[in-house]
Amino acid sequence: MSRFVLISPSPEFAAAMQTAVDGALPGGVYTVATAELPEQPEQIFALLGGVRPAVVVLGPGVPLDGALRLATVFDVRFPDVAVLLVADADADLMLQAMRAGVRDIVSPAVEPHQLRIVLQRSVQATEGRRRDPEPAEPGTRRGRVIGVFSPKGGVGKTTLATNIAVGLGKTAPMSVVIVDLDLQFGDVATGLDLDPEHTVTDAVTRAAAQDSMVLKAFLTLHTAGIYALCAPRDPIEADGIEADQVGRLIRQLADQFDYVVVDTAPGLGECTLAALEECTDGVWVTGMDVPGVRGLRSSLEVLGRLGLLPETRHLILNMADAKAGLSVRDVEATVGVPVDVSVPRSPAISYSTNRGVPVLQSPRRGDKASSALGEVVERFTPEGAARLRRKLHRRVVVS
Numbered sequence: 001m002s003r004f005v006l007i008s009p010s011p012e013f014a015a016a017m018q019t020a021v022d023g024a025l026p027g028g029v030y031t032v033a034t035a036e037l038p039e040q041p042e043q044i045f046a047l048l049g050g051v052r053p054a055v056v057v058l059g060p061g062v063p064l065d066g067a068l069r070l071a072t073v074f075d076v077r078f079p080d081v082a083v084l085l086v087a088d089a090d091a092d093l094m095l096q097a098m099r100a101g102v103r104d105i106v107s108p109a110v111e112p113h114q115l116r117i118v119l120q121r122s123v124q125a126t127e128g129r130r131r132d133p134e135p136a137e138p139g140t141r142r143g144r145v146i147g148v149f150s151p152k153g154g155v156g157k158t159t160l161a162t163n164i165a166v167g168l169g170k171t172a173p174m175s176v177v178i179v180d181l182d183l184q185f186g187d188v189a190t191g192l193d194l195d196p197e198h199t200v201t202d203a204v205t206r207a208a209a210q211d212s213m214v215l216k217a218f219l220t221l222h223t224a225g226i227y228a229l230c231a232p233r234d235p236i237e238a239d240g241i242e243a244d245q246v247g248r249l250i251r252q253l254a255d256q257f258d259y260v261v262v263d264t265a266p267g268l269g270e271c272t273l274a275a276l277e278e279c280t281d282g283v284w285v286t287g288m289d290v291p292g293v294r295g296l297r298s299s300l301e302v303l304g305r306l307g308l309l310p311e312t313r314h315l316i317l318n319m320a321d322a323k324a325g326l327s328v329r330d331v332e333a334t335v336g337v338p339v340d341v342s343v344p345r346s347p348a349i350s351y352s353t354n355r356g357v358p359v360l361q362s363p364r365r366g367d368k369a370s371s372a373l374g375e376v377v378e379r380f381t382p383e384g385a386a387r388l389r390r391k392l393h394r395r396v397v398v399s
């Protein structure tokens with residue numbers, strides 16, 4: 001029986017692994033001498049006659065991206081199989097590997113006796129996991145669904161959505177997912193500097209809709225400890241995505257994550273309406289311009305009449321500028337609701353968009369844009385919400 005599987009084109013490493021296991025550890029090694037990684041764990045199990053190995057070693061020569069993705073799939077679907085990565089790891093890779101659920105990283109030059117110890121430790125850990133109770137049934141957990149909306153384009157929806165997700169990721173690591181529902185021209189991937197292998201197109205397939213673990217394997221892990229589901233690469237794919245698939249997708253994610261942050265396209269398209277129906281929180285964004293503010297008022301009126309407004313409303317005035325010719329009071333009077341947070345116009349924000357690193361990933365003390373975005377995030381944390389209740393009614397000031 002093979003308890004260890006090695007995937008690697010390197011005969012030297014295969015020999016080292018054989019020496020590490022032979023006569024010292026129970027079970028044998030099954031080597032797949034290729035640099036091509038399988039998409040799904042089941043392809044590996046099939047090689048072993050349907051049996052799950054204890055440890056899968058992703059050896060030298062396999063693509064790193066694919067290895068981390070496969071490790072994530074194992075972590076979410078088969079946590080009783082340990083995945084080891086063979087690579088020269090720097091701190092960044094260590095972090096990514098840890099987040100992907102890799103059990104350990106070993107150097108390609110590891111000595112067989114050291115490798116034996118790592119393998120033994122991994123087997124012990126997986127045996128512990130095999131005895132653990134099954135994870136909770138889906139449907140038992142309902143996360144907060146925070147949708148970011150505006151009738152007009154370019155007002156800062158994606159900026160807010162990415163910062164909310166990254167900010168929440170700090171208090172709830174690995175429990176936040178951001179979904180880009182600007183299906184045609186979404187730029188969450190750019191805003192987070194991601195090159196996703198899978199997108200919403202994969203996430204609404206029947207396989208993913210029927211199995212939340214498959215869905216989770218289609219998410220992209222971001223270095224800030226959040227997951228992202230990015231918009232399709234080709235805008236044409238957006239046509240094939242139906243509103244009811246979007247609704248189901250959000251419900252599925254809310255069953256698995258504490259927070260689902262949804263970025264949307266401008267306006268009230270069908271997918272945006274489907275998202276609105278699932279949201280616990282609506283973050284409404286407007287700039288300081290009369291057409292934008294009026295557009296927001298009409299949208300809120302229509303949605304209110306249709307009963308489509310999420311339970312909790314947050315009005316964010318973005319690119320606030322004392323010289324815009326409108327005051328906060330003007331905005332509030334036109335929209336008919338108070339402004340909750342005012343985010344100043346700031347070069348730090350446009351710079352962060354261009355770098356693909358949200359401001360809140362490395363906030364600067366004393367920077368007004370960072371603190372305003374932090375204030376938005378706080379509205380969704382339990383401590384922040386309590387604080388908010390205490391200082392309710394305090395007015396925002398545009399300086």
Ligand SMILES: Nc1ncnc2c1ncn2[C@@H]1O[C@H](COP(=O)(O)OP(=O)(O)OP(=O)(O)O)[C@@H](O)[C@H]1O
Pocket residue numbers: 150152153154155156157158159160182264265266318319320343344345346347349350351353354369
């Ligand atoms: N407070 C701000 N100060 C300066 N620039 C900002 C601010 N907020 C957003 N921006 C910049 O404005 C541009 C548009 O922002 P963003 O992409 O977030 O808007 P959007 O509403 O998502 O746009 P779209 O409707 O096209 O999706 C970006 O380049 C962003 O960096």
Ligand SMILES: [Mg+2]
Pocket residue numbers: 157158159182186187263264
């Ligand atoms: Mg956008």
